[in-house]
Amino acid sequence: MDNSDTSFERFAELKCHFEEHNASIVTEEDAKIALINDMLVDVLGWPKQALRAERKHESGFSDYLIGLSNVPDFVLEAKRLNRFEIKFAEKDRLRASKLSGPALVEIQDAIAQVRGYADEIGVPLCVVTDGDSWVVFKTHVSGKNYKEAEAFVFPSIASVENNFIKFFDLIARSQVEKRIYTQLFDEVHNRRVLLEQPLEAAFPEEKIKITQKSQLGHDLDRVFDVYFGRMTGKDDPDFLINCFVETRESRIADFSLEKITTKVLGNIQADQRDVDKGLSAIVAEAIQVDEGQTVFIVGPTGSGKTTFIERFFRKTLDAALSDKCVDVRVSCLDAGGSSDTIVPWLVDQLILLLEAKLFKGGHPTINDYKGMYFREYIRRAEGVDAALYQSNPTAFQVKFGEFLDDQVEKDREGYLKRLIADVVNSRKKLPILIIDNIDEFTTVQKESVFQLSQALRRHAKHALIIFPITDKSAWALSKRDIFGIYSSKSFFLPTPSPRDVLRKRIDFLREKIDEFPKSDLKSDYFTSKGIRVSIQNLNGFAGVLEQVFVGDEFSAKTLGELTNYNIRRTLLLARRVITSPVFDVDHLVSSVISNAPISSDLNKLVLALLRGDYDFYKRGDRHETFPIFQVDRKFRQSPLLHLRILSFLETTAQNGRDIQERHATVQSLFDYFDALGVTEASLSASLDVLIYEKMIEPFDLADNDVSSDKSFAITHSGRAHINLATNNKVFFEQMALTTDITDQMVARQIAEAYQRKGLPVRERLSEVRSIFSDFLIREDGVFVGGDQANDRFGSQDEILRRIIKFGNSERDNGNGIEQFTEGNLRCKWGIVEQYNPQKGYGFIKFEDISGGVFVHAETLRVSGHDELFSGDRVLCDIGREKKGLAVVRVGDIQVENDKISTLECEVVRLFPDRQYGFMSSEELSGDVFFHYSSLPKELTGALKEGLVVSAELITLDDGANQELRRVIDVSTS
Incomplete structure (x- = not known):
């Protein structure tokens, strides 16, 4: 049974009660207690804490502010039963009536009063009721005086019964949070919503054929x-x-995680420990760990967090140390969605994985169980069951087996703790629990999983807990109290x-x-x-x-x-x-x-x-692109609406100072596009599509609902679609040829232009672009208005200019990517990511360019410079060469002296096969990363652990790590 069915059953009970006790409902308070409260809570699903009453405003008092967030979802004005009359002859029918119309003349004071409350505090929805009659209307309607807009009027409780689904969709909690009411009001206010509008493409899917490949x-x-x-x-x-892409950050994380593992393992007292002497020296300087450690491997989606961990335990961690670890990995993608079951599920998964690792055959024997429950065994043998133990050992064993079965099956968390303690105390090994893919859990679920992990860590005394999570989840969790209670260490992995x-x-x-x-x-x-x-x-x-x-x-x-x-x-x-x-x-x-x-x-x-393998773009063919100009079949909307929303979110992201500010609330989207005359219903429909296509994403990955208090940001895919749709002629042409549009005549014109005989393909496609561009601009003008030249809407105006550009083939450069040619160089500041003086080249990192840009030593020399070092800020001109972008001129080089220090350092770890290593200094709390390319050529061959050098170091952007800039001198002692 869905929510509306359940609610209707409760409504039927409430209606019977109302009809039986109608005569006793006299005052306004009677109406609230007998009808309105029960209707809101029992029928419509609002919790009691969502009903806030009697708030003083300039407009008077409001009877109810309904909602759970700071800004209520709607304001409700309650009146005494039969206080007003709705002048409809048929009281059992739902009607849409103007607020200023004759049918509602008796309740104009109540309408004005509740609307005043709502307008003052920015609430979008108003309700006036005496418990029997219900009037629901919007506080603001774009392009109309609110009095000229229509309200949904339920003249009696009988009309509510006859139109319950509509009533439910208007003000039930589940539906209000989804803003379903915006669609219902859009049908009434704009008359532009159709049950199904015909759409046609120049080349529909049934005409798209497979092309033969070799x-x-x-x-x-x-x-x-x-x-x-x-x-x-x-x-x-x-x-x-083998295919993991290393970065400076992953190398730092590798070494730090190795030290943490070694330190925690070093705290486990064993009779014999075969730990490499060089690593033991590192351990002596390692961070202090008393009861294990919690590590977060943080990085954006696609940064390879899971692969990094797999690679660390299989390839990076020293074999002698790895043999002393028992690591298990749980992917929470396999868990159910209930907050109540996530912890029991995780406990069971960890038990299964640990049993498979620890016991021959994948499960404990009776002797293994006795070892884990040895204290209970002795206590029973010498205590309550001593007589049985002495007289009938076999019966005692059977009885103790029943006790074990009860303990293992009924106290799963307790059994898991014993398993982990067994790893430490009996096997003298380090338990490592890797809990992956928790990002799409709710905050409550994340906290439950984290709390369980900390309980297990404390019980084991020495354990390592690892959470690979996205940077967005890490930022959100850092604001929660529970994650501040326990110490942890985080490593960031960028997306390669x-x-x-x-x-x-x-x-x-x-x-x-x-x-x-x-x-x-x-x-x-x-x-x-x-x-x-x-x-x-x-x-x-x-x-x-x-x-x-x-x-x-x-x-x-x-x-x-x-x-x-x-x-x-x-x-x-x-x-x-x-x-x-x-x-x-x-x-x-x-x-x-x-x-x-x-x-x-x-x-x-x-x-x-x-x-792909077809002769045209075919929707659903795993190309990861979306027909961005496609409109909804139900809602008449601009074919540029998707792009307009993405453009707004891109601007928001560019101006945001942190992760939260790079997200925009749904309410801010509604307010922004309301000024352009875009209806909430069509905007909501577009947002749903963009979420589904992963072009925008919520701040909380576990919650995709489009409610006013939710926040969303543009994704990389969203940015790619903006770029392709507004700059790339091939993408625009394929959209023109295959997108379902509302104008059948235009669709046929596009098809005819493409199939016109006697003209070169280039000319035919130019005409296709021109027809489609004109259609998009014309159709957009029907649904979007306002002063788009205003600075606030600059990005919206830019979308139009780019679409118009496709109609002028002379202005189209044809490739959709801003070109860097010798005639169109631009100055850009970048940071030297790596420079190898021995090989004579390096790479410079720029904020808006993916991957490092190549710089050659000859370019440096011609520009009047002798050398570059990691961390230098460089002003460059960029050009395109055969193999991609490259620096063609180096202007100013800035050395940030406040980030540079000169210290005596000792080489503590080398990875010669990967061409990097680490140094340490008594004056630093952390380690110093260096790449072999930053060393003098004569030093590379003499490099060894224990070597002491005088080094110039630079503090990295994160402020926590140091990198070798250059070696000044090598100690001969």
């Missing part, structure tokens, strides 16, 4: 499936580990550039091709993976991938943004693009094998992305 294209589908589509590591266990991810996988593919000395072994290896293609072609294919996705950073960035940097889906998009018939794969492979250059063409990439 045999090599089919073969390479399988290559991509094995090496780029599968992320589980099932076919190759080391796949994810999709170009770097693809480069890693291409290198991995080449390693697999080259690691076998004989061709037949290579063929056997790839055949075992289901690949029917020659090694020569695979080498060529790897080169194609490098040219298309790695050579041009915009290609990989576009794919990454569309998937919100979900690496799995980004790789699937790469597969889709490269195997699409839009790309001539046979020609591309031949070109690479013959060393012929391949020109990077973003337009071709976008076309391959959109069309």
